[in-house]
Amino acid sequence: MSYTEPQRKGCELFTWDVFADGGAGGVTDDPEAARRHVREGLAEAPPGTRGRVRRVALCPLGRAVYVDGRAGSRRSVTTGRRRC
Numbered sequence: 001m002s003y004t005e006p007q008r009k010g011c012e013l014f015t016w017d018v019f020a021d022g023g024a025g026g027v028t029d030d031p032e033a034a035r036r037h038v039r040e041g042l043a044e045a046p047p048g049t050r051g052r053v054r055r056v057a058l059c060p061l062g063r064a065v066y067v068d069g070r071a072g073s074r075r076s077v078t079t080g081r082r083r084c
Contacts, residue, residue: 013056015066018042020049027056 016034017025018041028034031053038051059065 011058014053015056016051016053018045018049018051020045023049031055 013027013029014031014034015025015027016037018038024041026037034053038053042049042051054066057065
């Protein structure tokens with residue numbers, strides 16, 4: 001009889017940033033919460049402000065590494081509307 005360990009999903013972390021004067025940023029384990037923080041930050045920010053969500057993982061050496069692609073948004077300079 002063989003025994004196999006159940007596959008465990010590793011801890012996923014997501015950083016979020018809003019790049020503006022007095023901007024905000026943080027880390028969460030919920031990607032939807034990270035996107036919500038960016039949306040809320042862009043809603044209050046001046047036109048041209050950028051926001052970003054990135055997935056973070058720990059490499060075997062214990063350093064934080066950004067993985068996969070980046071999801072970003074920007075508040076339009078001309079219309080003031082949020083673009084993804």
